[in-house]
Amino acid sequence: MKIHEYQAKEILRRFGIPVQPGKVAATPEEAEAIAREFNAPVVIKAQVYVGGRGKAGGIQFGDTPEQARDAAKRVLGMDIKGLTVNKVLVTPKLIIKEEYYVGVIMDRATQAPVIMVSAAGGIDIEEVAATSPEKIIKRPMDMRWGLLPEQARQMLADAGMPSVVVAKGGAILTALAKAFLAADASLAEINPLALMEDGSVMAADAKILIDDNALPRQPEFATWAEPEEANPLEFEAKAEGLTYVKLDGDVGIIGNGAGLVMTTLDMVARSGGKPANFLDIGGGAKAEVMKKALLFVARDPQVKGILVNIFGGITRGEEVAKGIIMAQGELPPGMPIVARLSGTGEVEGRALLANAGLMWGTDMRDASQKIVAAISNL
Amino acid sequence: MSILYHSSTKVLVTGMTGREGLFHTKNMIAANTNIVAGVTPGKGGQTIEGVPVFDTVREAVAKTAANAAVIFVPPLGAADSIMECAEAGVPLVVCITEGIPVNDMARAAAFLKEHPTTLIGPNCPGLATPGQGKMGIMPYHIFKEGDIGFISRSGTLTYEVVALLTAAGLGQSTCVGIGGDPIIGTTFKPCLEMFEKDPHTAAVVMCGEIGGSDEEDAAAYIPTMTKPVIAFVSGRTAPPGKRMGHAGAIISGNTGTAAGKVAALQAAGVPVAETIFEIPDMVKKALNR
Numbered sequence: 320m321k322i323h324e325y326q327a328k329e330i331l332r333r334f335g336i337p338v339q340p341g342k343v344a345a346t347p348e349e350a351e352a353i354a355r356e357f358n359a360p361v362v363i364k365a366q367v368y369v370g371g372r373g374k375a376g377g378i379q380f381g382d383t384p385e386q387a388r389d390a391a392k393r394v395l396g397m398d399i400k401g402l403t404v405n406k407v408l409v410t411p412k413l414i415i416k417e418e419y420y421v422g423v424i425m426d427r428a429t430q431a432p433v434i435m436v437s438a439a440g441g442i443d444i445e446e447v448a449a450t451s452p453e454k455i456i457k458r459p460m461d462m463r464w465g466l467l468p469e470q471a472r473q474m475l476a477d478a479g480m481p482s483v484v485v486a487k488g489g490a491i492l493t494a495l496a497k498a499f500l501a502a503d504a505s506l507a508e509i510n511p512l513a514l515m516e517d518g519s520v521m522a523a524d525a526k527i528l529i530d531d532n533a534l535p536r537q538p539e540f541a542t543w544a545e546p547e548e549a550n551p552l553e554f555e556a557k558a559e560g561l562t563y564v565k566l567d568g569d570v571g572i573i574g575n576g577a578g579l580v581m582t583t584l585d586m587v588a589r590s591g592g593k594p595a596n597f598l599d600i601g602g603g604a605k606a607e608v609m610k611k612a613l614l615f616v617a618r619d620p621q622v623k624g625i626l627v628n629i630f631g632g633i634t635r636g637e638e639v640a641k642g643i644i645m646a647q648g649e650l651p652p653g654m655p656i657v658a659r660l661s662g663t664g665e666v667e668g669r670a671l672l673a674n675a676g677l678m679w680g681t682d683m684r685d686a687s688q689k690i691v692a693a694i695s696n697l
Numbered sequence: 698m699s700i701l702y703h704s705s706t707k708v709l710v711t712g713m714t715g716r717e718g719l720f721h722t723k724n725m726i727a728a729n730t731n732i733v734a735g736v737t738p739g740k741g742g743q744t745i746e747g748v749p750v751f752d753t754v755r756e757a758v759a760k761t762a763a764n765a766a767v768i769f770v771p772p773l774g775a776a777d778s779i780m781e782c783a784e785a786g787v788p789l790v791v792c793i794t795e796g797i798p799v800n801d802m803a804r805a806a807a808f809l810k811e812h813p814t815t816l817i818g819p820n821c822p823g824l825a826t827p828g829q830g831k832m833g834i835m836p837y838h839i840f841k842e843g844d845i846g847f848i849s850r851s852g853t854l855t856y857e858v859v860a861l862l863t864a865a866g867l868g869q870s871t872c873v874g875i876g877g878d879p880i881i882g883t884t885f886k887p888c889l890e891m892f893e894k895d896p897h898t899a900a901v902v903m904c905g906e907i908g909g910s911d912e913e914d915a916a917a918y919i920p921t922m923t924k925p926v927i928a929f930v931s932g933r934t935a936p937p938g939k940r941m942g943h944a945g946a947i948i949s950g951n952t953g954t955a956a957g958k959v960a961a962l963q964a965a966g967v968p969v970a971e972t973i974f975e976i977p978d979m980v981k982k983a984l985n986r
Contacts, residue, residue: 578851
């Protein structure tokens, strides 16, 4: 789950990491009031779940409260990579001397969180990793005792940072590693880690991703959930317990099991169709869930027809067929549906579909070809 | 013969008294699996479906000599259950649970480095040795005894391909669902090593998918094998940055793409099926059958 910069900074603050004070505004007037409170020049930062806010004009300055209001007016409502800016973070402008990068990211290859440090901060760390990997110091976290302060200091020293940053940044990086584990993050980075003119070191920007699987034990973060992408359907699907990914084509796809659904997308593409989505109804779905899934997929205006591909183990074919028949009356009239049922309850399921005048395929290839043909005949 | 699970394996089930655990324990017993114990803290002393239930894994192992475990414990307790099994000396642990926090799995992975336990999963359908039994949730009726080893990252896709193999007269030695999470206990390569050593396996089918580099690691090992390997990779049409259901099935940057995996496998001399329907014929061709 993505969270906003101001929320990430709140987590860092709780772990003793210095961040500049800041408040969130949803209107230009609120931004003006916050700027007046700080009594200093401020930065207005768009709070959206995408990178590259600065380049898109989502970060603006206001030297007076009135200018802050005008800056907030320009940023609020702005569209950044398909997302509308609904909130801005108002924070005193910093005089930064040097910018560095520190981060913790879950790494599947080492099966552990990896700590990353670079003196080349403030910019896209993935680009640094691609173009000059020698500028990044990495070390896997030992899950038995986390990141030790001496290890953190050594990494900063190895990255060539000045002694003031080795000392103060070491404490910050140790705390960041602690926050990563305690917050159930899959990514936690401070970019830039800023060395200020007065010799202090602080997190000028922060990004944290929370592991969705851990939300049941992170009730506070669970309440922070907002639509993450430009597709509100994906957010609603999650709330309904469906695993849905919006794609760009016109063939709606529903199946049971992630690997099977992915393979179905490939098969539809091979048959000359373009998948509109990925939807996994999981194991053991009943008729009600099938119906809900169909109606959900049909809400995407791009969808012209739907392919249902079920291999029945725990999921029963007749339940799937019943769900399709139940959904029929509520789907757009004339929308073709092709179902492929195999395994448990396939005979009963196919009979129900045939009685209801619905199309079915003998296997996933046959069903893919049928739905693609049905859509092209519309 | 087979790998990992044999008819002599004595299986305990953690989380056996839960809805999923109980349902699948009955199915495992119906498949002639030797289920010797259940473990649910607080339910020790009960007998369910003829199986004695214990409070701890250590006690279950001491009383029943169980030498394998299947985990059905809910997500927030599952990694702890894996470590409990490892600490009790259980040599084989199959974790079915989906949705375990990845930091929990990182801790369990570190723990397992210091214990001689083989973990299959999590977020997997388990494994089956046709004719001998199964550990997990695979529908047992689709299998047929034979000499094809099978490894896959997903569940229902495994059933699809196994059903195709069975229909083509190609029975299986052991089928292993290694799991769809970013951190799993056993990847393709060690499974291939076990099948290479198994005298009753003649060829191996592996079904990979987008995300990570386990298929590429397998491709680096396969040229040293004497047995043919046939591969399939799903997610060719998946867009970058989107998690396709499995937590581990995500293309990040240029790593984890289907194209990269197919290229690595082909460079290792592995025939890669364009669709699952070609797999049985490719296996027959490789074995001259």
